[in-house]
Amino acid sequence: MLPSSMTSAFTATLGLFSLTLIYICYHAANDVRLTVSPQGCRMSWMSPSYLLQHEFNSSWTPLAHRYSLWLYREVGWDPNQVMGVPVLFIPGNAGSSHQVRSIASSAARQYFSSPFVISSDFTGRGIQPLDFFAVEFNEDLSAFHGPTLDSQIEYSSAAIRYILSHYPPNTRIIVMGHSMGGIVGTALLPSDDISALITMSTPHTLPPARFDARIDEIYRRNAEYLVNDPTPVVSICGGATDMMIPSESCILPDAGDVNPGSAIYRRTIFTSALEGAWTGVGHREMVWCHQVRWRVARAALELGGANSNVDMAVILDTWLNRNGRLIPPATSIDISEAATNEALPEDMNLVLKKPAGFRTYLLPIPRTLETNTTFVLFVSRGSISSIGSQHSTRLQASPYFCVGRATSPTIQQYSESLSCVPLEPSTLKLLPSPIPGKPFPVPDEGSDESDGVVLFEATVPRIPADVEDAWIGVHVNAAGEDGWVFGGFDKTQTLQSDIGVFDILAGGAKLSLQSVEQSSMRRHITFPKLLSNALLIYKLTPRSAEPTVSCAQPILPPLLVHKSHPAETHYYRLEHDKPVAIHTHASAPFIPLSRFTPSHSSELWIYSSGTGCQDVNEFILTIDWWATIGRIATRYPTILISWSSGVVALLMFHAWRESGKGSMPSVQQSLVTFICRPMPKLLVASFVVALLPLSPGYYLGTRGESFLGFLAPVLLVVATGLVCVSWWFILLLMWPLRLFTRLLPAKSRQYNDQGMSRSTVVSIIFISLLVFLFVPWQIAFIGCWLIHLHTCANSAHRKPYPGSAPSLRSTPTESLPLRERFDGHEQDTQDAETNEIAPSEELEIQDMRRPQGLATITDTLDIIQAHHENTHLLLLMTWLLPLSMPVLAVWVRTLMTAGYTAPFNGDHNVFKVAPFLVLVDCTSRRKSALLSHGKAGSYLHWGYLIVACVSFLLGSREAYRVFDVASLFIGCALVVKFSPVRFARCVAE
Template identity: 40%
Template structure:
């Protein structure tokens, strides 16, 4: 069976490698990135007056004003913009967008560009908050702190401007969550978020994150502030694409609030997937954000600001304002050419003004409508055009069959800018992408047939460059199959960690069950073998069946019963079990140097002093007080793990020394019920041997170590947040949240009980059934929680684990502290 465990471990490592390379390959095949690098001349001015008199968080965070060094002075000269960085982000990330805004607005130092001069436009003053690279994605209270600081930063910034000044807010990644949490705020003109997980948090390690997202959802549903979300698509390997999509709502059920989601692969003039970090510096994105910000600064209402966002950050899903020509076309025989219905219109290098009349096709398949499609390369079909279009313009009309002298404009169903890739070349071009002046305008319109009219295309202003191509086409959808494995690794990493806890919980369920019925405590290897033989086949079959159920998104893997993804759980199970095997071997390897050191320098000394319950409880009370006041409970859990790791290494040394001093044959401890019961006498009056008793203590220690090790990743992210906060801000401000010592109390009591030289009696008590309802049912609840809701609400897994251990400790170890009847000592 050891070979079978090795097979699962190997399979798991190979699968992880395949998923990793599949994810990396996504940006090369499915959604390559074609971003041009942005350049700037940055300078940053600390807003020292925004101090503790404004907010106590000024000792932890700071506020900066960006200035383009070769164009702007240090004085405020325009409209304010606030940039909010995301998880582990920096205030310096504002430089790319701010630099583009300055270079668009100024043509020379302190000289306004002719495009904006004398037209009521203002320059932009870009402020950015510095959160010292806080890990906000892992910790809800940190998001609360950042939101509180950003809210006061807005108050301070607006105090520098005339009354009734509004501020545009931009947020990258989790900074967009903070920006949304600032609502409602009548001083915020609009919000632009970049690569922000709006609908689902990246991870859920505490309840506060869920509350923040729930509050944001309410604000998104009711607040009139226009919000646009820019998403990088599959190229963004840090967040799932669907989590970046803003929900769509209606205000009071009638008036729609502006909530727009635009993917950069469809963003007009960009047409490339954009990585998570590249979103703030990708040139094709940043200049459009900057231009939209310049126009929002002079817009006076939410409606006009929404129009600005749709103008500069559009993906063609909505028609631009003013899409119809206002004139009526008067055609004369000498001014137009007739294109037969069997041919397409093709005009190369148009010169001057010319019109073309197209006959409608004859329906051959009984269809009642024809689709007219027209392409204009680098020209314009007003109001859509590339950034720097050629002079020619195209207009489309319908003309009566009997009279071509009175043609009326034809309303399009689609009018957008699309890319023009070079045949045989990669698209987008790596590290280059598309230029602002490139692009083809696509026009589509539906016409009823048979119809007593024709379609007229007018081209005017041609200078001998560009081309126009169009005609009637059959409306058939094009479906491309891109495959399914590229992003599994990033989407289900948390699920694998939670399912590993569930697997270990099932192992503990089996362990407690057979030991309570009279078996000896087996080693971890035996438990792993029992799981793979007896549990794995049924769990894989059950996981497939559960995946077919129409469960809600927050349950299981969130696939809603889709048969396409049903096999995902079947694949995830062996991968996760292989990881459990790998981690177990890693733990044994890590304990090896400790064993060598303790063998050479001696292990713990015998302590025959009896435990004093009052002393133990007083010590734990002091620890709980420190957690409640100063450190998060995750720090205490890490301390528990370290202590128990040392206990396990020491127990292995004690076992090795005992075996050296009392050589015996190998002793097999199966995972099946046997007699006599642990801690009880046999029919002959003998008790289990000291060697057997010591082996069982070691085995109990190692099972609990494996269990706590898989709980450690669920606590480690918040621990990293605390360490990061301590390193950047010290103890100047309290660390909000995570001071509930109840979560870690069962593990403190368990580790303390098992770390002494009388651990045997506590192990005996832990596995001796005294109640009608065994606490092992808490372990069953933990397994169910880990599999069903753990991947979506990770914090519930640790809470359930704490409750299960609390039940076990209070029911079986607690009585030994409080003077209850001690368990029978083995050996």
């Protein structure tokens, strides 16, 4: 055994290390949202008014006295009465009905060009304005409490029935949900009354707080609805800037697996890929960010004119995830409509700066062109087909596939010999156009999508054998606007790199790019062996060749596009020696994999207008350790709670095993023993288990990724350090309680070591009834913790009899295994050195070897044993508190907002807290240990090992199971301690 000074140094060092690491992780997590995906959102402005729906009362739902329903009206734009398509907005955790104002205001101001004047975009299309209703949940903390979610689901369902009662039959409603409001909206499915569901920053696959089994049950039901229900669903995610939820949990299950036109439409889109936004968006900012609310409102307006789920899928895909599906049908055109036609030589790109007038430019398709060659066209500040920026100019370009001869200089002969049809794109979307010298994504106000560049990609059709000449025609309609057109044939250069995550640990890996041809407009780079996980952030540093004097600035500087998932795309401006953060949410802890989320692979595209002064010829790839630490810190807070509970369970396993030998160690001794003996072995075992290909619902949730295996030992060390810190906190709390107890007059107290007293049974029955009828069981558990804290503080200086000696002068930190010594058993040398007795105490002990003295020492040792047992139990209960405290906040919030008479559904399971009610009452009335003595003590310690296994394996994903298993074990131990015969006898007394 080590001296007590060294043992204190052990625990102090470990505790301070854990606190320091948590402090570092906290700051790293705060920096992630600023460096990895900075938010750039323009503010939204509105003139709101809210009309309370008084008629939606208790005749519709008994929850009407707790919640309310409001109708939003834009002052000066909307009439007070309903007049269009109904929309229900559902706020999230601690959200407000007033959050509807940004999207509702945008919808009104898009539909009306001026007050009560319909915009030309909607005139004659049969599209009606939107009537936005919003439910008010009084800022309930629904993320922590399943019954609260159930109440919100019930109220929202009744609200839909009430809203539709004011509209013609067969009217359907659009549902929007923010955060946990999206979970409520999903739970309303299946429903014939809901036409579409749009969620924003909603954690669909992983609850943000995993302390309630009923939340998991709601999630399981929602997963079934998302698989089987045909209602179109779109999820908009905020990305790395959203610090409230793990952004990967926002991805709908198998998002991208179903497409418009199929029976089921599911689509996830990150705001970094949302055209016109191209930025991360914070959790709360999601509802007011102008770049987001504008498109959500426009999509909802277009949905009002849809007639089927297929039409709705096309509309949602167009306005929230454009990909070129709204292309006009292929029809031939009369080329003679053009004012001038030009035939360009082979291998020349189409470059038009500030084009003017109407022209059709022809690019000949060479016979030697390779199969699957792509025609690429860029249009800045204009549009291609139906795709353009929000405030695009009159510059329009239309690509065509043409066949025939174009040798005559006259328009008449030219038009007779040339036939053209629209070219069908494979990609048609809006790209950002970063401004040189400025950061991108643009912080604060964000990018202006009017500066965006439309990208058109199409596979060049095969030229029939009987056709002599084939062309790509680009019909440009311009009026001298400040824009440009750039296009040509592209032979995609694909570079496959074998760089893996271990290759860049030694300082980074270098990737050399091939030289760029004059006609090359895109380069493709793949990393099939690179680990792609939400926990890892890479730093990609571009290197450019030294510019020559004659080089020209390209009209489209190199733009890096990182696409790791169909839902997620990130854009970066490439500049020499300016690193960019490559990150993803495709694969992440506790999230099931699908074929769209490979754990390895990363894909980069570089778009540019060819060679220039900013050409990139080399990349340096490293790990951004600071950002990676911040990302890990936001993914594993729950694991520290469950693993700390597991460490305490292991401490108790050791302590109870030692108690079977006649000596219960103190908490300080248990901590030191754990750190010095089993902990090194557990660190190795934790790393080995992390390498096993476990299901994502177990342990670290990383599916055995070798590089992430190091997280397990680090988390175990931090959890152990937090247990040490929690013990200091407990001692700090017991110190004033102990002083206060000493100041009170001494009272003789009757102890009962035989069983439970009648008053104990009566008090437990009363508290159980109180829990069953009024308060949640979590409140009773907090009361149990407070009572047991007082018991431990009081037992720290308890005397066996008034005036007897020796007494405990302070909180014991060393065990005194003297019982065996007086029974004739010898101590080993190590224990004897540890438990040295002062000379003055030896005299007292010698006097106590008489029968009366031996009895006094036995009582003293029993009190020490009981104190050590109680403090171990207090430490366990302390780490079970975080699993129950969130419900206390929910309960207090409900009482404050809904009134003290509002019923609090659920959480009245008396059996979860009953073992602790019996435990704290019995320990407060006993002077000897309750659970660590007797024959039962020889095998009860195995129960703590079971609690530890559940904490480590299941607690990370399902933290509520830790409390359930601990409560079950305490109950079983009490049943063993108090047999039914003994229980009946003590009640009869």
